Amino acid sequence: xNRFSYARPVTLGAALDAVAAGRVIxxxxxxxxxxxxxxxxxxxxxxxNALPLGSIEETEGGGLRIGAxxxxxxxxxxxxxxxxxxxxASAILAGASPQLRNVATTxxxxxxxxxCYYFYDTATACNKRTPGEGCSALAGVNRIHAILGxxxxxxxxxxxxxxxxxxxxxxxxxxxxxxxxxxxxFADFHRLPGDRPQDDSTLARDEIIVAVELPPEGFAxxxxxxxLRDRLSYAFALVSVAAAIKFDGDIIKSARVALGGVAxxxxxxxxxxxxxxxxxxxxxxxxxxxxxxxxxxxxxDHNRFKIGLAxxxxxxxxxxxxxxxxxxxxxxTIQ
Numbered sequence: 001x002n003r004f005s006y007a008r009p010v011t012l013g014a015a016l017d018a019v020a021a022g023r024v025i026x027x028x029x030x031x032x033x034x035x036x037x038x039x040x041x042x043x044x045x046x047x048x049n050a051l052p053l054g055s056i057e058e059t060e061g062g063g064l065r066i067g068a069x070x071x072x073x074x075x076x077x078x079x080x081x082x083x084x085x086x087x088x089a090s091a092i093l094a095g096a097s098p099q100l101r102n103v104a105t106t107x108x109x110x111x112x113x114x115x116c117y118y119f120y121d122t123a124t125a126c127n128k129r130t131p132g133e134g135c136s137a138l139a140g141v142n143r144i145h146a147i148l149g150x151x152x153x154x155x156x157x158x159x160x161x162x163x164x165x166x167x168x169x170x171x172x173x174x175x176x177x178x179x180x181x182x183x184x185x186f187a188d189f190h191r192l193p194g195d196r197p198q199d200d201s202t203l204a205r206d207e208i209i210v211a212v213e214l215p216p217e218g219f220a221x222x223x224x225x226x227x228l229r230d231r232l233s234y235a236f237a238l239v240s241v242a243a244a245i246k247f248d249g250d251i252i253k254s255a256r257v258a259l260g261g262v263a264x265x266x267x268x269x270x271x272x273x274x275x276x277x278x279x280x281x282x283x284x285x286x287x288x289x290x291x292x293x294x295x296x297x298x299x300x301d302h303n304r305f306k307i308g309l310a311x312x313x314x315x316x317x318x319x320x321x322x323x324x325x326x327x328x329x330x331x332x333t334i335q
Contacts, residue, residue, distance in 0.1 A: 001035050008047040012210070015048050016178055020206040022046045026069055027103040029096075030112040037120050039129055053107075053210055056080065062216035065174075068107030068209045072162065073098065075106060085214055086326065087223040087244055091165035093329040094227045097234050107209035110163060110173065110189065113200060114156035114264075115236055117141065127153045128197045135197075143302040144238065147310070148294070149263040154197030155300065158190060158265050159236050165225060167266035168242035168258035171214050177207035190265030197264070219244030219256065224320040226327045226334070227260075228313055237261035239310045241317035245281065252276045257289060257318065262297075262310055269293050281322035283315060290314035 007022070009015040015024075022044030025031055034040035053067040056078055064085070066075055075081055076092040096104065118124045118136040125134035137145050137155050145155040166186050173184040190201050203209065223244040229235040240260035246253045255276040259267040272292040279285045290311045297307045320327055320335060327335055 001038070002041040002043075004035075004042055005044045006047065007044065008050055010050045012051055012176060012208070015046060015051060015208060016176065016206065018044075018046045019208055020178075024048055024208060026105040026108050027071070028108075029100050029104045030108065034113065034120075038122055039120060048208065059213060064214045066106050066212045066214070068105060068211055070106050071102055072096070072104045072106070072109060073101040075162075076101065084220055085165075085169065085218040086220055087168060087218070087225055087242055088162065088165045088214070090223075090225040090326060090329055091161045091227075091240075091242060094225055094240070095161035106162075106212055109160055110166075110209060110212070111201065111203070112160055115159045116145065116156040119156060128156055128193075131196075131198050138300070141302055142300045144236070144261075145300060145303050146263050147297045147299050147303060147306045148259075148267050149192040149265070150298075151193045151195065151197070153195055154193035154264065156193070156197070156264060157261055158200075158263065160266070161225070161227060161237065161240060161260060163190070164240055164258045164260035164266045165242045166212065166214075167268050168244055168256040169214055169218065170256070171212050173203075173209060174211040174213060175203060175207045176210050177204055181210075183213075186266075187268060193264045200264075217246070219246060219321075222247065222321045222324050224317050224326040225329075226313055226317040226320065227329075228309060228334075239306055239313050241310075241313045242266075243314070243317040243321040245276070245318070245321045247281075250280060252279050252281060252322075255289075255318070257293065257314060259293065259310060259314070262306060267293070276318075281318070283319065286315045286318040287311075289318065 023042035025045045054069040057065045076089045118126045124136040171186045173189050227237050227240040242258040244256040255273050272289045
């Protein structure tokens with residue numbers, strides 16, 4: 001680990017003055033690991049834990065505003081989240097371990113970096129770590145890598161579970177910077193790799209996430225988070241699905257589907273979701289959604305199985321959501 005200086009500002013203004021010359025740290029569950037592996041070598045750490053960003057508040061429009069420093073555990077345990085946004089609570093509980101959820105923060109979850117083996121191994125080529133170096137995963141062991149939205153420069157995936165649910169819920173990200181505050185639609189927050197895989201998000205270097213805002217509609221009655229992984233505890237998703245449906249009688253009024261573990265960002269396609277509008281909940285209709293979501297999927301030597309796995313997971317998750325029988329994050333079997 002490299003030597004670094006440390007600052008702990010107590011106001012947002014002081015933090016913004018310092019952030020351009022350093023790296024923000026809150027829970028540190030990802031950044032500290034990256035520093036230990038010499039993947040990240042910040043000269044200065046800006047500890048924002050003293051800022052007043054640790055509360056969950058009601059919004060005027062009927063949603064919830066989750067401060068950037070609220071821990072993942074606190075979000076999942078909040079009665080309002082459990083009742084109105086169970087999809088989010090379930091996705092959080094599917095991720096990491098209780099110890100990590102106790103310290104990992106909302107803002108940090110959005111900014112966590114890929115778990116690609118080659119990104120962590122500084123002896124291998126990685127465009128995300130060192131632009132222009134190449135991508136070892138393309139011809140290497142790429143079992144956990146992307147099947148959607150990748151480029152010749154990077155096939156890494158985004159590791160978050162929470163972000164997949166936030167994508168399905170159409171949350172927004174509230175940020176502050178020297179030019180003032182702005183709101184970023186969740187769909188626009190994370191980037192596909194293109195020719196700049198080193199840039200994971202659209203957050204500017206001198207901006208800080210202050211909150212995530214949830215809209216009033218939480219799809220509480222019909223939703224599920226289905227996570228498929230190599231083991232049922234403390235593992236990143238091979239494929240995950242956040243599915244949510246709103247009914248008008250027996251007819252689907254609206255639907256949301258977001259995928260994790262398959263791309264450089266949570267993957268959502270509104271055109272695929274629109275296929276369900278005005279339709280009945282059936283395996284045939286759910287399969288049509290899966291086919292459209294995966295129409296551009298391309299696998300590599302070790303991860304082509306993900307395409308079929310994702311197709312089955314989408315159909316299963318939509319079926320769970322329609323039936324109002326969400327996947328348990330504590331049971332050891334897939335419903």
